[in-house]
Amino acid sequence: xxxxxxxxxxxxxxxxxxxxxxxxxxxxxxxxxxxxxxxxxxxxxxxxxxxxxxxxxxxxxxxxxxxxxxxxxxxxxxxxxxxxxxxxxxxxxxxxxxxxxxxxxxxxxxxxxxxxxxxxxxxxxxxxxxxxxxxxxxxxxxxxxxxxxxxxxxxxxxxxxxxxxxxxxxxxxxxxxxxxxxxxxxxxxxxxxxxxxxxxxxxxxxxxxxxxxxxxx
Amino acid sequence: xxxxxxxxxxxxxxxxxxxxxxxxxxxxxxxxxxxxxxxxxxxxxxxxxxxxxxxxxxxxxxxxxxxxxxxxxxxxxxxxxxxxxxxxxxxxxxxxxxxxxxxxxxxxxxxxxxxxxxxxxxxxxxxxxxxxxxxxxxxxxxxxxxxxxxxxxxxxxxxxxxxxxxxxxxxxxxxxxxxxxxxxxxxxxxxxxxxxxxxxxxxxxxxxxxxxxxxxxxxxxxxxxxxxxxxxxxxxxxxxxxxxxxxxxxxxxxxxxxxxxxxxxxxxxxxxxxxxxxxxxxxxxxxxxxxxxxxxxxxxxxxxxxxxxxxxxxxxxxxxxxx
Numbered sequence: 001x002x003x004x005x006x007x008x009x010x011x012x013x014x015x016x017x018x019x020x021x022x023x024x025x026x027x028x029x030x031x032x033x034x035x036x037x038x039x040x041x042x043x044x045x046x047x048x049x050x051x052x053x054x055x056x057x058x059x060x061x062x063x064x065x066x067x068x069x070x071x072x073x074x075x076x077x078x079x080x081x082x083x084x085x086x087x088x089x090x091x092x093x094x095x096x097x098x099x100x101x102x103x104x105x106x107x108x109x110x111x112x113x114x115x116x117x118x119x120x121x122x123x124x125x126x127x128x129x130x131x132x133x134x135x136x137x138x139x140x141x142x143x144x145x146x147x148x149x150x151x152x153x154x155x156x157x158x159x160x161x162x163x164x165x166x167x168x169x170x171x172x173x174x175x176x177x178x179x180x181x182x183x184x185x186x187x188x189x190x191x192x193x194x195x196x197x198x199x200x201x202x203x204x205x206x207x208x209x210x211x212x213x214x215x216x217x
Numbered sequence: 218x219x220x221x222x223x224x225x226x227x228x229x230x231x232x233x234x235x236x237x238x239x240x241x242x243x244x245x246x247x248x249x250x251x252x253x254x255x256x257x258x259x260x261x262x263x264x265x266x267x268x269x270x271x272x273x274x275x276x277x278x279x280x281x282x283x284x285x286x287x288x289x290x291x292x293x294x295x296x297x298x299x300x301x302x303x304x305x306x307x308x309x310x311x312x313x314x315x316x317x318x319x320x321x322x323x324x325x326x327x328x329x330x331x332x333x334x335x336x337x338x339x340x341x342x343x344x345x346x347x348x349x350x351x352x353x354x355x356x357x358x359x360x361x362x363x364x365x366x367x368x369x370x371x372x373x374x375x376x377x378x379x380x381x382x383x384x385x386x387x388x389x390x391x392x393x394x395x396x397x398x399x400x401x402x403x404x405x406x407x408x409x410x411x412x413x414x415x416x417x418x419x420x421x422x423x424x425x426x427x428x429x430x431x432x433x434x435x436x437x438x439x440x441x442x443x444x445x446x447x448x449x450x451x452x453x454x455x456x457x458x459x460x461x462x463x464x465x466x467x468x469x470x471x472x473x474x475x476x477x478x479x480x481x482x483x484x485x486x487x488x489x490x491x492x493x494x495x496x497x498x499x500x501x502x503x504x505x506x507x508x509x510x511x512x513x514x515x516x517x518x519x520x521x522x523x524x525x526x527x528x529x530x531x532x533x534x535x536x537x538x539x540x
Contacts, residue, residue, distance in 0.1 A: 020300075023307050129318070158311065161321075171321040172328070174311035213502050 003063040006089065010054045010062060022162055023174040024052050031152060031179050033058050037117050038182060039151045040065075041139060041197050043132050043205075044121035045160030050088060052156065052177050053119050066091045066111055067119040095124065105141055112146050122197065129160035132205070135198045140190035143197070150182035151197060155204035180204050235406035235468050239413045240288075243280055246421075247273070279519065283416065287409055291396050292339070294412075298393040299335040303328065305385040305516050312501050313381070315373040323361045323374075327382055330354055334390045341397035350387040355379045388524040391531040392416065398539055401470055410468035415530040417465070418480060419522050422458040422487045429453025443495045451488060458484035470538050479533050483526045490525030494518070
């Protein structure tokens with residue numbers, strides 16, 4: 001039932017909106033079909049990022065995949081938190097250290113233990129349009145704890161121009177979502193894993209730029 | 218505005234023999250190309266047929282969409298051209314480096330011009346149709362930019378945004394306006410015939426220039442902009458298109474001599490449109506086609522020739538027969 005609802009929301013409505021109105025183009029989307037469980041790791045510039053990835057997911061994966069979102073932003077009130085779950089299937093975590101709420105790593109681990117997948121934005125916030133920030137540690141801790149789950153790097157471009165942070169008006173620009181191959185982290189320590197993951201997303205960015213721009217002489 | 222939902226007006230089509238003949242020709246060309254490249258690929262396995270085959274496949278898709286959009290109820294054609302304008306404008310604003318971050322709200326106004334322009338075309342309001350973008354939007358967009366108050370490099374945005382509207386919305390809407398032209402006595406093919414004529418000629422002109430260039434091409438015509446274009450391809454393409462245009466004149470009210478002149482103009486203007494868009498892309502450093510991302514830069518590549526040839530064709534026809 002829930003899978004069907006999310007399919008209608010993303011597979012049909014959001015897909016039409018993103019493809020025709022916004023102009024989102026996907027590359028190498030098929031990797032998602034070949035994996036049972038994964039952590040999608042992407043750069044973050046816009047609310048559209050989550051929408052684009054939920055849309056790209058295959059039918060069976062969609063209800064089992066949770067974007068990890070900031071509790072202070074998307075869960076400010078109980079109603080907001082419920083809507084975040086209902087429409088985005090999100091796991092809400094706190095961004096600042098606060099004893100009253102559950103540990104973010106625990107919340108994410110729980111989902112992974114159930115066999116679910118995650119969508120992570122290790123930059124933590126959307127930041128300035130079309131600029132990448134440093135990755136936070138959480139992704140490293142998770143990948144170290146669950147060494148059998150691969151991560152899939154994702155590079156997105158254009159969303160930060162279409163709907164940047166702090167803007168309410170959506171102005172369509174062509175957007176690109178580029179999926180990388182699934183990887184298992186090689187490094188034994190957390191910092192090493194975070195570096196590896198960030199490297200993979202940056203490699204995708206370079207690949208994208210090489211493919212679309214020619215060398216200027 | 219009266220809408221009837223009888224989407225396929227079959228009785229009208231049985232009368233429109235000319236349009237059916239051209240659709241038959243399009244089908245024939247595509248079948249011929251598909252078989253030719255398949256056979257060539259079999260005979261000479263070394264030959265690089267993959268790109269040609271891919272091109273033919275995408276031509277199948279585009280031709281089907283185009284033919285369907287023209288065959289169904291006229292309102293579908295207007296909507297299809299409006300959508301094409303929209304996607305082309307989006308592609309152009311996305312790659313343009315002369316649009317500043319502060320201009321995003323003004324771009325929305327450019328998009329809003331699309332439904333209006335096509336509404337004028339749908340109703341056949343010629344006077345407002347021809348001044349809306351070249352005059353009204355050319356004042357309105359700079360005015361909006363000025364009252365927003367960011368003056369750094371404002372001149373670029375002022376000239377680039379209306380220019381992009383001209384290239385993607387104003388020019389393509391002439392294709393839609395062809396469908397709104399009044400009926401002429403003794404001319405059966407009507408707006409659909411004219412529409413198919415100009416689109417078919419322009420696209421075939423691209424193909425002819427490409428083919429002649431591959432077969433005979435030696436002397437570069439404009440190397441800095443488009444390294445694959447040659448004088449041989451250009452001349453061969455223009456001559457072939459002119460001859461084809463002469464024989465297809467049953468789709469238009471033109472006489473033989475007029476058809477030669479019109480087809481020649483369409484061929485030359487198609488070439489001009491092609492190199493204008495190539496130059497814009499050169500400036501940005503954008504590749505023609507990406508293999509990684511399907512559809513990258515795709516729409517502009519397809520409409521570049523049409524963007525110039527459509528208005529030229531329209532005004533030639535309009536002033537000869539409808540003014």
